[in-house]
Amino acid sequence: MTRGLEPILADLIHPNLAIHYHTGPEPAPPSVNDYTTSVLSAAHTFASLLPRLRLAQEPDAYLVACFSDHPLVEMLREHTSKPVLGIFEASIMHSLALGRPFGIVTTGKYWEAALAGGVKRIFGSLPAFVGVETTGMSALELHELPAERVAERIAAAAERLVARGARTLIMGCAGMSGMEDAVRAGCGGESVQIVDAVRSGVTVLEGLVRAQRLV
Template sequence: MRILILNPNSSETMTAAVAQSLRGHSGRSELTFATGPPECPAEINGPQTATQSVKGCWKLLGDRSSKLYHGNFDGIVIACFSDHPLVEKLREAGGPPCCALLPACVAHLTLLGRAPPFSIVTSSQEWVAPLDQSVLELCAPRSRDAWRGTVAAQLTPLQIGRDVVEQVAATVRARNVRELGSRTVVLGCAGFSGVYKELQELLQGEALLVEPVQVAVACIESAIGYGSV
C-alpha cells in the first residue's frame, strides 16, 4: 500500500515533525511525505489560508504528470488538524481513501463503545472554538458526554518544538487533566507530532496522549484493506 502524507502548508519543519512521529512505522504501507508548494501559507490559521492551501496543493495532487498525483497512491492523509477542504476536494475528484487528523482521532476514541473522557490541546486560541464545534459534529450522541473541550497552548504551529515541551506539558497537566478532568489528550496540531515522545515522557502516569498522524495512517490503512477485500 502506498500512502501519501501531505502537510498542506509550505513549512518543511512541520513536515519533518510529522515524519518524526512515524519513524519506525511497522505497518504494511510505503509512506511518502510531502510539503505544500511555496505558494501555500506557512501555517493554516483559518478559512482564508485553508483555501490558499487547497489551491497550491491541488496543482500537485490534480496533475497527472506530478509524482504526487492522487491516483499514484492507495490512500492519503492530510496532515492538518483543521477541517481541511482538501479532503472534500479529493473525494469529489474520485481520489483514494483520504482523511485529515481530527476525524481519525474521534473515530479512534469512540469506535469501540464508550469513549474515555478526552480533550484536545491545540496550538493557539483561534482554534479552540472551531475544534470544539468539529468534535461535537463528529461524535456520536452516546460519546458526547466524554468530550471535555479544547485547550490552547498559546503557541503558533511553527513555535512548537523541543524548547517549549515543558511549557506544553504544564498546560496539559493544569488545564486538560486537572481543570477538564481528562486523562486522554489528543495532540491537536501536526506540529506536536515531532515532540510527542518527549511530551508523553513528561506526562507519564498523568495523561495518555493521542498522536494524530499515527492514528490517521492506521485509519487509512484500514480503509485501504477493507476496499481491497
C-alpha cells in the same frame, strides 16, 4: 514540518506500506493558523495534487496532515474514489475507541472554537469530548521557540485538560508529533492515554485500505 514527520513515522513502514509526502507549494502558507490560511493551504495543495489524482496508478489513500476540519479533505473526496482522511478525524475516532473522556491540546487561541465546531460538525454531540486547550503558539513556533518553553506550554495545556476530566489527550497539531513527553509532564501522575494524531491517521487509513481490498 513535513520532513520532521518522516523519522516519527518510520517505524510504521513495512513491506506493504509506503508513505509518500507532499507539501503545499508556495504561495501556500507555511503554517495553518486560522480559516484564511486553511482555505489558502487547501487551494494551493489541491492544485499541486491534481496531476497525481489523474494518474492511472494513483495512491491507495490520502492523509491530510493538518489538525483541523480542513477543506482539503472534502476537496480530495470530490475527485477520487480512494479513502481520504484528515488527522483530525482519525485521532477522534481513535480516542472514541478508547472509551474515555478526551480532549485536544493544540496551538493558537483560534483553534479552541474552530476545533470544537469541527468535532460537532463531523461527529455531532459527543459526551466524551471535554474540550480544547491551547498553548498560544503557532505550528511553526513549536519547532522555532526554545524547546523548554514549548514543553512548558504543552504541559500546562495538558494539565488544564486533565483538570477538566480528560483521560485521553490528543496532540492536536502535526508539529506536536513526537512530543508525548511534554504532554505527559502535565498529567500529574494521572492514568492518561496520549494520541499522536499523525500516527493515528496513518494506521487508521491503512486499515481502511486493507478492509476495502477485502470487499
